[in-house]
Amino acid sequence: MTKQKILKVKNGDVNSAVNDFLGELLKSGKLSALLVPQNVPSKKVVFPVLISDPNKLDANVFAPLLPVSTAKMISKITKFQPSDKPIGVVIHPCQIRALIELVKLNQANLNNIIIIGVDCLGTFPVNVYADFPEKKNPLDIVIDDLKSNNNKSEQYLRSACIVCNEPVPINADIIIGVFGMDISKEILIEAVSESGSKILEDLKLDSAKDLKKREKYIKDLIENRTKKLEAFIKEKTKNSDIESLTNFFDKCVNCHNCMNVCPICYCKECLYDSSVFDAEAYKYVKKSESKGLFKMPNDSLLFHLGRMNHMILSCVKCGLCEQGCPMNISLMDVFIPTAQNAQKEFKYHPGKDSKEKVPMIVYREDEYVEVGEK
Amino acid sequence: MSDEKKNETKDFEPKIVGFLCNWCSYAGADLAGTSRIQYPPNVRIIRVMCSGSVDSMYILRALLEGADGVFVGGCHPGDCHYIDGNYKARRRMVLLENILETLGIEKERVWIRWISASEGQKFADTMKDMTDAIRKLGPNPISKKWNI
Numbered sequence: 012m013t014k015q016k017i018l019k020v021k022n023g024d025v026n027s028a029v030n031d032f033l034g035e036l037l038k039s040g041k042l043s044a045l046l047v048p049q050n051v052p053s054k055k056v057v058f059p060v061l062i063s064d065p066n067k068l069d070a071n072v073f074a075p076l077l078p079v080s081t082a083k084m085i086s087k088i089t090k091f092q093p094s095d096k097p098i099g100v101v102i103h104p105c106q107i108r109a110l111i112e113l114v115k116l117n118q119a120n121l122n123n124i125i126i127i128g129v130d131c132l133g134t135f136p137v138n139v140y141a142d143f144p145e146k147k148n149p150l151d152i153v154i155d156d157l158k159s160n161n162n163k164s165e166q167y168l169r170s171a172c173i174v175c176n177e178p179v180p181i182n183a184d185i186i187i188g189v190f191g192m193d194i195s196k197e198i199l200i201e202a203v204s205e206s207g208s209k210i211l212e213d214l215k216l217d218s219a220k221d222l223k224k225r226e227k228y229i230k231d232l233i234e235n236r237t238k239k240l241e242a243f244i245k246e247k248t249k250n251s252d253i254e255s256l257t258n259f260f261d262k263c264v265n266c267h268n269c270m271n272v273c274p275i276c277y278c279k280e281c282l283y284d285s286s287v288f289d290a291e292a293y294k295y296v297k298k299s300e301s302k303g304l305f306k307m308p309n310d311s312l313l314f315h316l317g318r319m320n321h322m323i324l325s326c327v328k329c330g331l332c333e334q335g336c337p338m339n340i341s342l343m344d345v346f347i348p349t350a351q352n353a354q355k356e357f358k359y360h361p362g363k364d365s366k367e368k369v370p371m372i373v374y375r376e377d378e379y380v381e382v383g384e385k
Numbered sequence: 386m387s388d389e390k391k392n393e394t395k396d397f398e399p400k401i402v403g404f405l406c407n408w409c410s411y412a413g414a415d416l417a418g419t420s421r422i423q424y425p426p427n428v429r430i431i432r433v434m435c436s437g438s439v440d441s442m443y444i445l446r447a448l449l450e451g452a453d454g455v456f457v458g459g460c461h462p463g464d465c466h467y468i469d470g471n472y473k474a475r476r477r478m479v480l481l482e483n484i485l486e487t488l489g490i491e492k493e494r495v496w497i498r499w500i501s502a503s504e505g506q507k508f509a510d511t512m513k514d515m516t517d518a519i520r521k522l523g524p525n526p527i528s529k530k531w532n533i
Contacts, residue, residue: 067504092390140466162386248487248489250489251487251488252489252490253489253490253526253527253530254526256488256489256490257527257530257532257533258532261532282442299452300492302528302529302531304531306531306532306533310449311533312449312533313442313445313446313449313533316445316449316484316488317441317442317445317446319483319484320440320441320442320445320477320480320484321441323480323484324480345488348487349483349484349487351488351490352483352484352486353480353483353484353487356479356480356483357476357479357480370480371473371474371477371480372473373467374472374473374475374476376462376463376472378475378476379475379476379479380462382475382478382479382495382497383459383462383475383478383498383499384499385498385514
């Protein structure tokens with residue numbers, strides 16, 4: 012039961028229109044709290060903030076920034092006990108997918124969680140956003156691009172966002188839409204689920220009339236991005252061999268930050284953080300003697316390949332690992348191609364359906380019968 | 386082929402790490418031994434309780450530490466002592482091979498085979514086949530790398 016409403020924008024100020032709308036939800040008591048990307052006092056960055064007082068709301072939902080995984084924050088809130096009061100979460104499409112994966116992995120609970128997805132305009136690396144080199148602020152750059160159909164923001168976008176072909180939320184209860192809308196005048200508010208339409212019920216919003224322009228815009232955008240994604244994968248897997256792979260991870264200091272920021276990596280104690288790989292001094296010397304030398308810290312490639320094997324089927328290609336890497340290793344170059352190929356093999360679309368199980372815990376007797384037989 | 390490479394392949398004895406499940410493949414290997422069936426000594430056998438307990442980390446670690454091949458042996462599908470361990474091992478192997486292929490690492494160095502406790506001959510034949518195949522592939526290129 013899709014309900015499409017229009018949120019009027021006054022004086023071209025997208026942000027205050029969205030703030031009014033979100034504030035209304037809080038004031039009406041339909042939501043007892045709201046997790047939104049909100050400007051920090053210095054306005055340098057936006058972070059997810061759980062707001063219960065509508066007067067403190069200073070949301071910036073279209074800010075091109077994803078400092079931490081919002082899905083992980085929702086996991087933090089709901090992991091021990093599902094919420095007994097309705098909480099709205101304003102969240103990027105990739106993070107909704109990550110959230111659904113966390114639900115499958117029993118790390119989050121969607122009871123009383125109202126997912127408010129936003130059309131994603133792409134995000135900049137945190138440092139670029141915080142010390143933005145232009146006079147305009149980052150939000151205006153992406154909004155201007157959207158209005159004029161330009162691509163000026165692409166130079167700042169994270170590589171994961173440039174090739175993202177899922178910029179429109181799926182599995183949301185409510186969608187705040189800007190693609191294909193005349194955003195100096197109006198924004199789309201769409202209730203996708205039943206709980207979403209209940210929330211929108213008494214709000215004084217006009218119904219949307221003609222959304223053909225939006226549909227076409229989204230279709231073109233996804234087509235365009237899919238082409239970019241395919242070209243990216245082709246480019247990055249053209250010369251893949253062990254030589255280029257080891258060179259690729261040369262800068263890795265084994266800090267495991269890619270794992271810490273990854274929305275999917277949820278293990279309390281990661282195998283690779285444990286002492287499994289520690290050994291007595293004589294063993295290190297022995298290892299050195301086998302090749303004549305031994306690089307430290309050890310096992311960084313093993314860590315990346317092992318982690319990849321554990322999480323790649325649920326990888327939502329959000330690129331937070333790359334953003335979190337202190338050595339600026341372009342991790343998307345290997346994670347996007349491997350994720351794409353592995354998910355294709357298992358016909359698995361992470362984040363699509365919370366009822367589906369992750370591929371590694373299920374099996375069918377009649378599948379892959381050729382494996383293990385000559 | 387350079388002279389050096391020729392010598393290398395001629396004298397090359399592959400090192401294979403074998404993870405064998407306690408209930409089938411390990412017993413199969415045992416049978417091969419007690420039946421005095423000859424097979425190449427290139428495989429170093431590690432007994433595990435189930436092929437489903439072989440995390441891809443074990444296989445990757447063996448490869449990265451310089452093993453020329455990794456063998457995983459489990460019960461025939463449907464015969465798993467723990468009902469479905471080998472079905473899960475099968476999926477895991479498909480995933481591992483897919484990842485290795487994307488990254489350009491030779492997936493031919495990783496074998497999984499179903500060998501029951503009564504198949505001593507099959508175990509010996511499989512070891513012979515695998516040793517020959519790995520000998521043809523040559524030494525694992527990772528074994529020369531130290532920046533891993």
